[in-house]
Amino acid sequence: MLTLNWNGKMKFTAHTESNHEVVMDASPDVGGEDKAARPMEVLLAALAGCTAMDVVSILDKMKTPPKNFRIDIDYTKAREHPKIYTSIHLKYVFEGNVPKENAEKAVNLSQTKYCSASAMLRKSAEITYELVFED
Amino acid sequence: MLTLNWNGKMKFTAHTESNHEVVMDASPDVGGEDKAARPMEVLLAALAGCTAMDVVSILDKMKTPPKNFRIDIDYTKAREHPKIYTSIHLKYVFEGNVPKENAEKAVNLSQTKYCSASAMLRKSAEITYELVFED
Numbered sequence: 001m002l003t004l005n006w007n008g009k010m011k012f013t014a015h016t017e018s019n020h021e022v023v024m025d026a027s028p029d030v031g032g033e034d035k036a037a038r039p040m041e042v043l044l045a046a047l048a049g050c051t052a053m054d055v056v057s058i059l060d061k062m063k064t065p066p067k068n069f070r071i072d073i074d075y076t077k078a079r080e081h082p083k084i085y086t087s088i089h090l091k092y093v094f095e096g097n098v099p100k101e102n103a104e105k106a107v108n109l110s111q112t113k114y115c116s117a118s119a120m121l122r123k124s125a126e127i128t129y130e131l132v133f134e135d
Numbered sequence: 136m137l138t139l140n141w142n143g144k145m146k147f148t149a150h151t152e153s154n155h156e157v158v159m160d161a162s163p164d165v166g167g168e169d170k171a172a173r174p175m176e177v178l179l180a181a182l183a184g185c186t187a188m189d190v191v192s193i194l195d196k197m198k199t200p201p202k203n204f205r206i207d208i209d210y211t212k213a214r215e216h217p218k219i220y221t222s223i224h225l226k227y228v229f230e231g232n233v234p235k236e237n238a239e240k241a242v243n244l245s246q247t248k249y250c251s252a253s254a255m256l257r258k259s260a261e262i263t264y265e266l267v268f269e270d
Contacts, residue, residue, distance in 0.1 A: 001207060001208060001209055002176060002179045002180065002183060002207075002208040002210075003205060003206070003207050003208070004180065004183035004184060004187055004205060004206040004207075004208070005205050006187065006191065006201075006203065006204040006205060010188055010191065010192070012183070012184050012187050012188070014172075014176075014179070014180035014183055014184065016172045016173070016176035016177075016179075016180065017176060018162065018169065018172060018173055018176060020171050020172035020176070021172070022157065022172050022176070022177055022180035022184075024180070024181075024184035024188075026188055027153065030188075030192065031192065031195070034153065036155050037149075037151045037153060037155040037156070037157050038151070038153055039180075039181045039182075039183075039184035039185035039188065039252060040181065040185065040251055040252060041137065041149075041151035041152060041153060041155070041157070042151075042157055042177055042180060042181035042184060043178060043181035043182075043185075043252050043255070044137045044149070044151075045137065045139065045149035045151065045157035045159070045174075045177060045181075046159075046174045046175065046177035046178035046180075046181060047174075047178075048137060048139035048147070048149055048174075049139065049147050049149065049157075049159035049174035049177060050174035050175065050178075052139055052141065052147050053145055053147070053159075053161055053165075053174065056141065056145065057145070057165065057166065060166070066141075068141065069141040070138060070139060070140050070141060071138070071139040072136060072137075072138050072139075073136065073137040073138070073139070074136055075137075077251075078251075081248050081249050081251075082248065082249055082250060082251040082253070082254035083251045084251045084254050084255050085251075085255065113216050113217065114216050114217055115217060116175055116212075116213075116216075116217040116218045116219045116220075117174060117175060117178050118217070119217035119219050119259070120178070120219050120220065120255070120256055120258070120259040120260070121255055123255070123258035123259050124254070124255040124258050125255070
């Protein structure tokens, strides 16, 4: 179970099953105080975290972990309510001599098999991705 | 744009467009250190925050804000990969004499029109909800 508590104005704190908190707030123009991320940003963060954990975990099993790793996400949203994400582009950026084929295999496995956030959001948004290798 | 940085092991920090952070970690049995919520919990938190902001905001416009408010979420997940949520049940709990019809209108508007997280996740999971009024 997850419980979300109201902290006044537009601030909310989710208490998750693993016993952690996720805080959200709105921008001042809609009554918030900008003290935490917006819910739709948190949704994107979940997608990024989900696929990132897959990729790091698979590369680790292949004995080719990256030295550093990040994901940059660009997105477009619908103009009318509900303002869903219509397209999401993930740029997986690897540093530190990760064999290209291993990185591709890890990302493809995550996107086609393991990442549940991606599997859910793909029903609404076009999810695309690319791999970038930096020294 | 959203950027997700790797903090070692299974810990990741998302930096959102509004300039806030969302931290995620995995459980020790899959190589994490349990320092923050799991990505799929963060996805649910986003759903809860999204619809909660709608509801509080709509009730505020109706001049009938709740004294207190929370959302409890129960869910079931697929057993096979990708382990998506197959059903999500939201219990909207209102305290403080909110007129029932206003609360119902606010929740229905959020679920059918405004909440983009709900609109996206509903394509994969059956989303149901109920309203509870506490003194």
